[in-house]
Amino acid sequence: MLDVVAAICLVAGSFLALAAGIGVLRFPDLLARMHASSKPQVLGVLLGLTGLAIRLRVGPAIWTLALVAIFQMLTTPVATHLVARAGYRTGKIQPDRLVVDELTEDLLQAKTDTPGGQGSPPKSGIIDEGGPGFDPEPN
Amino acid sequence: MAIIAVTCVAMLAAGAAMAMIRVEGGPSILDRLVALDIITNILIIGLAVEAALNRRTETVPVLVALALVGFVGSVAVARFASVEPEDAARIKTRAEVEAEDAAQLEAELAAALLEAETSAGRDEASGGGEDA
Numbered sequence: 001m002l003d004v005v006a007a008i009c010l011v012a013g014s015f016l017a018l019a020a021g022i023g024v025l026r027f028p029d030l031l032a033r034m035h036a037s038s039k040p041q042v043l044g045v046l047l048g049l050t051g052l053a054i055r056l057r058v059g060p061a062i063w064t065l066a067l068v069a070i071f072q073m074l075t076t077p078v079a080t081h082l083v084a085r086a087g088y089r090t091g092k093i094q095p096d097r098l099v100v101d102e103l104t105e106d107l108l109q110a111k112t113d114t115p116g117g118q119g120s121p122p123k124s125g126i127i128d129e130g131g132p133g134f135d136p137e138p139n
Numbered sequence: 140m141a142i143i144a145v146t147c148v149a150m151l152a153a154g155a156a157m158a159m160i161r162v163e164g165g166p167s168i169l170d171r172l173v174a175l176d177i178i179t180n181i182l183i184i185g186l187a188v189e190a191a192l193n194r195r196t197e198t199v200p201v202l203v204a205l206a207l208v209g210f211v212g213s214v215a216v217a218r219f220a221s222v223e224p225e226d227a228a229r230i231k232t233r234a235e236v237e238a239e240d241a242a243q244l245e246a247e248l249a250a251a252l253l254e255a256e257t258s259a260g261r262d263e264a265s266g267g268g269e270d271a
Contacts, residue, residue, distance in 0.1 A: 006191060007140075010143065010147055010187070010191055011143060011146055011147055011150075013187070013188075014146070014147040014150040014154075014184060015150055017151050017154040017180065017181045017184055018150040018153055018154040019154075020154060020158070020177050021155065021156070021157035021158045021177060021181075022154070024157065024158055024173060024174050024177055025157040025158070025160055025161050030167065030169055033161070033170060033173050033174075034173055037173045037176055040154075040180045040184065041176065041177075041180050045180055045183050045184060045206075048184040048188065049187055051188075052188075052191045052199075055191040056190070056194065058196060060196075061196045061199045064199045064200065064203060065202070067203065068183075068199075068202050068203050071203075071206050071210075072206050075210035076210075078210070078214070079176070079210055079214055079217070082217040082218065083172060083217045086169060086217045086220040087167075090169075090220055092167050092169060
């Protein structure tokens, strides 16, 4: 019985990996591809680890797998955020494809609020040649 | 069990192959990074499937290492992503690379020749007298 549950978990995790492969191949731009790739990153890996834990049923292995799961859930949002930020700052995100674009609005707002203000002035436009993740005042 | 193994491996392999196509053709480094992230995760799921089928616990530390390395890799690449030139979107062919290398070598040779000529001229001028 438990083996059946484990098998279902493993197959579901593999299916998510397949879906991510299709998505990253077919979707048109960076954000859509990131959307597709985040499915196996969290749910797929968690399902695979759950299946493995159910199948192994040994204490130390299950604790190590829980560690992997927690680490994956902690680090995936950080990495995805960094990738999206780098994409935005290097102009790889086309604004006409977006439904909501709060970051550009906020940047424009910050620009108009601080006319020649102190510190580093807001960069012109979307493209920031200085490299992503390097400014001392993150937006 | 065999059916499950075949199903899982087939789906994982198909996903990895499609992600690999995106790695080859992805227009920017970030698209390639996203696709490589998928491949790392497929590796983790595949190792989990293998360990579950054979009931082995030695693979579990490998999963920890893979999760760590995948995070570090994607953060490092995202940190150094920058505005890319247009022709960096695709992988160059061997002939293009050779032509580029030849052009660069020629330019370097010409620069070195020019340098040698000017330094020789300067030596003559300074040796001839102090009318410079």
